[in-house]
Amino acid sequence: MAGELEIIAPQSEQELSELVAGAMRKQTPLEIIGAGSRKGYGNPVAATSQVSTRAISGITLYEPAALTIVARAGTPLDEIREVLAAEGQHLPFEPADWSQLLANETRPTIGGTVATGISGPRRIQAGAVRDSLIGVRFVDGTGAITKNGGRVMKNVTGYDLVKLMCGSQGTLGILTEMSFKVLPMPRKTATLTLDGLDDKRAMEALSMALGSPFDITGAAHFAQSGDTIIRIEGFADSVAYRCNELTRLLAPFGPAEINDDPTVNQQLWQSVRDCTEFSGKPGAIWRISLKPSDGPKLVAGLRTKMPLEAIYDWGGGLVWLLVAEEGDCGAGAIRSAVAATGGHATLVRASDAMRSTIGVFQPEAAAVAAISSALRSRFDPAGILNPGRMYAPTNAMRKAG
Amino acid sequence: MAHVLMPEPDGRILGRRVEIIAALEAVAGPGNVISDPAETIAYECDALSAYHCPPLAVVLPRSTQEVADVLKTCLxxxxxxxxxxSGTSLAGGALPTADSIVIGVSRLNxxxxxxxPNRFIRVQSGMTNLSVSQSVEAEGFFYAPDPSSQLACAIAGNIAMNSGGAHCLKYGVTTNNLMGVTLVTMDGEIVEIGGAHCDPAGYDLLGVICGSEGQFGIVTEAVLRILRKPEGARPxxxxxxxxxxxxxxxxxxIKAGVLPVAMEFMDKPAIIACENFAHAGYPTDVEALLIVEVEGSPAEIAEQLAQIREVAQRHSPKVMRESESAxxxxxxxxxxxxxxxxMGQMADYMCMDGTIPTSQLxxxxxxxxxxxxxYGLGVANVFHAGDGNLHPLILYNANKPGDQEKCEAFGSDILKLCVEVGGCLTGEHGVGIEKRDLMTVQYNEADLEAQMRVKDVFDPAWLLNPAKVFPMAVSHSRRMRNSQGEAA
Structure with a gap:
């Protein structure tokens, strides 16, 4: 396994480019990592070397008035958070930190955050990682240093490879630097809680809140406890006003409790973001993306087939499932039920062997898979970048000839 | 004209005109194919009307399957x-060549x-931007991207160019509000990408299709995010x-943490022109005018405007006027x-579209x-200040020999300046033919190669909207690879 491999950490983009070009000549598969905080996520990679971007680090530009920050891939996410917070700003997509979930002490880098493309609860209001990402530099599978996008938030100059790189997990290129549109941090946060709702009623309540003009920035539901939580952020008077209006609007779902304690709110939404509810519990963890109203029926159907716990985020558009880590971890039932809704299911946590056998990501439709495979063969013709991490490695290898 | 060159039409294609039209009529139905030169002339240009050329024929399919059949035939x-x-591109994105077939989505509406409950709408791509918002208006919803051509422009074109609008600072551009597409590729394959759920299982193909300027395929259907309208807005x-x-x-x-929904900036020439034309009550003795709009309930609007006033006071505005009524x-x-x-009343003008870091304003x-x-040509500026997207309007006289060329040269210099200070060539209009030859100012060979590789995947024969986006010389070998010959 990768853990035993020597980690090579190039000091610069140029050094990384030379390393990849050499690996391509020698057909040496590389496992690409940032700090390694998401080790255990994605399909295990059969590589002979591990390359880390951790030494290609540092914030290269930050202009608070332009809402723009540029940082090299190895920059710790914590450093970026701190620098932004000092100016009252933040990354809008609420980057997740799965170190607890994946039982890993390492702190995430910004490069890993973008490569995995995982967004937190604010996804529903402020968009995903890719929506904040406005420019990238990367080294492709031939060693070519490439840039796309830039440091301005409105840019339609040429194709948007920024989106393509985001979430491609190092399989199309190794990110070296990225620019983000940042936003002001809300001055005040409050959470409205409804209790005792079943999943279906909870989705109806969240849907009603999200369909209101009151600008919800978080909408989650814990199936076990029946708690349904709605986050309201902004200037103080506005938060108070919207809490009142929402309480009135949601009256058919029972009385609402409002909490605006900063610490409570911070911890609560961090736990939703990182799914900490499941982190201490044994079992396999699935993360399902689907049309919000499809969630309750899907979960109810799966409950008849296996014991499970469920947490809903994104107003129901994201469902976390905790199931027993045995057999196929429920993959057969989960994947076919999710596919019927048009969504997809990712096996976030399971043993290497399980992830290898089951496959972490939902297989794509044939026409889409053909495009993905062709893209990989163009950006990584020798199939050396994280082979197998997202897709079966054979495709890239075979097409490379 | 002809500052921007297009490839010479392929004589062998023109020679097969009758055969090609017959083949198109066989798959699309005669009623959906326009080949009479008196009618194809209506499709000779888009909103970059300085350039025009009627196509060999126009097909207006009535279904996704027809689009697929027509593309397969063309391949x-x-x-x-x-x-x-709808042909509203300001960049020449829909400019035909004499040997091309225009496929219009206007009948897919x-x-x-x-x-x-799930806050989306699925539409055929020929619907206009405004009609999408109108179709959800009764329930209090809207579709956020609002290009100024929204009355006419089609969703298909919005997706192709990743169109923006005045409210992007808060709501983002097309790509941030697009959830899924039905894309027909050149080989007639119908591909469903994205849908009513968030984020892809694999690569973000939706992200790279949006803004690909009609070079990857034809989008026939789209899933768009709709939002609940705010309670009110006030500038x-x-x-x-x-x-x-x-x-x-x-x-x-921005630093104060207020996020207005729009921040429009006008310089003196623009203020005077607009005031003389619209009598909006603008002060004409100032050098720069800002229109800042905030949204929410009356109390929220008051709270945000108070913050903005407080910030603005520090800069001693000569005029500060809050709207007090609709x-x-x-x-x-x-x-x-x-x-x-x-501006159009005063002179002919060209509208540029570069973006700069706001600090460079x-x-x-x-x-x-x-x-x-x-250059001896006037320029007026109206633009989206919050996101640095400039729209310099260069004034010239189309009837004066050499003026258009001078205007285009001035425009190029402005765009080069935008790139020089850390910005880009186009913020929301797209590259098309207009900025095609400037792409090397922003991107080097490797950068352009990476982009063209993506086109290779979607359209290996380079038949879809070729000779756009990339400088002719840069895309030459690819366009030649499968074509039977090109005189350019």
Whole structure:
């Protein structure tokens, strides 16, 4: 396994480019990592070397008035958070930190955050990682240093490879630097809680809140406890006003409790973001993306087939499932039920062997898979970048000839 | 014309005109194919009307399957295809060549599904931008991207060019509001990408399709995010002694943590032109005007405007006027929205579309005035200040020999300046043919190669909207690879 491999950490983009070009000549598969905080996520990679971007680090530009920050891939996410917070700003997509979930002490880098493309609860209001990402530099599978996008938030100059790189997990290129549109941090946060709702009623309540003009920035539901939580952020008077209006609007779902304690709110939404509810519990963890109203029926159907716990985020558009880590971890039932809704299911946590056998990501439709495979063969013709991490490695290898 | 060159039409394609039209009629039905030169002339240009050329034929399919059949036929016959929404591109994105087939989506104009609980709408791509918002308006919802051509422009074109609008600072552009597409590729394959759920299982193909300028395929259906309308909105108008001070005020508003829904900036030439045209009550003795709009309930609006006033006071505005009624709001916006019309009354103009880091605003505006003197052509600026997307309007006289060329050269210099200060060539209009030859200013060979590789995947024969986006010389070998010959 990768853990035993020597980690090579190039000091610069140029050094990384030379390393990849050499690996391509020698057909040496590389496992690409940032700090390694998401080790255990994605399909295990059969590589002979591990390359880390951790030494290609540092914030290269930050202009608070332009809402723009540029940082090299190895920059710790914590450093970026701190620098932004000092100016009252933040990354809008609420980057997740799965170190607890994946039982890993390492702190995430910004490069890993973008490569995995995982967004937190604010996804529903402020968009995903890719929506904040406005420019990238990367080294492709031939060693070519490439840039796309830039440091301005409105840019339609040429194709948007920024989106393509985001979430491609190092399989199309190794990110070296990225620019983000940042936003002001809300001055005040409050959470409205409804209790005792079943999943279906909870989705109806969240849907009603999200369909209101009151600008919800978080909408989650814990199936076990029946708690349904709605986050309201902004200037103080506005938060108070919207809490009142929402309480009135949601009256058919029972009385609402409002909490605006900063610490409570911070911890609560961090736990939703990182799914900490499941982190201490044994079992396999699935993360399902689907049309919000499809969630309750899907979960109810799966409950008849296996014991499970469920947490809903994104107003129901994201469902976390905790199931027993045995057999196929429920993959057969989960994947076919999710596919019927048009969504997809990712096996976030399971043993290497399980992830290898089951496959972490939902297989794509044939026409889409053909495009993905062709893209990989163009950006990584020798199939050396994280082979197998997202897709079966054979495709890239075979097409490379 | 002909500052921007297009490839010479392929004589062998023109020679097979009758055969090609017959083949198209066989798959699309005769009623859906336009080949009479008296009619194809209606498709000879888009909103970059200085360039025009009627296509060999126009096909207006009535279904996704028909689009697939037509594309498959064009691939088999080796005929280039120019996709067309409503033809409102300012960049020449829908400009045909004489040997091309225009495929228009105007007959694909139905709403397929409206889902308020899940907040999306699925539409055929020929629907206009405004009609999408109108179809959900009764329930209090809207579709956020609002390009100024929204009355006419089609969703297909919005997706192709990743169109923006005045409210992007808060709501983002097309790509941030697009959830899924049905894409027909050149080989006639119908591919479903994305849908009513968030984020892809694999690569973000939706992200790279949006903004691909009709070079990857034809989008026939789209899933769009719809949002609940805010309770209200109100603008405040502020006038300053200099562009620098107005620029600083914009920066400070953002730093204060207020996120207005729009922040529009006008320089003196634009203020005067708009005021003379629309009588919006703009102060004409200021150098720069800001229109800042905030949204929410009356109390929320008051709270945000108070913050903005406080920030603005530090910059000693000469005028600061909060709208006190819907009528006043309309009047404030009327002037801004009349900008292009006002300029059109004064002269011919070309509208540029570069983006700059907002910190460079004062420098770029100053430099533009200097260039204006050097070229002897007037320039007026109205733009989205919050996101740095400039729209310099260069004034010229189309009837004066050499003026258009001078204007285009001035425009190029402005765009180069945008790139020089850390910005880009186009913020929301797209590259098309207009900025095609400037792409090397922003991107080097490796950068362009990476982009062209993506086109290789979607359209290996380079038949879809070829000779656009990339400089002719850069895309030459790829376009030649499968074509039977090109004289250019």
């Amino acid at each position: 088999r016959l080796g005929v280039p295809v120019v996709p067309r929404g 139905k709403v397929l599904e409206t889902d308020f 405040i108008l502020m006038g300053f002694d200099s562009n620098e001070v107005a620029g600083e005020c914009v920066a400070d508003i 009528m006043q709001s309309d009047l404030i916006w009327k002037g801004r929205k009349a900008a292009f019309g006002a 004062p420098f770029v505006l100053k430099r533009m005035q200097e260039m204006s003197k050097e």
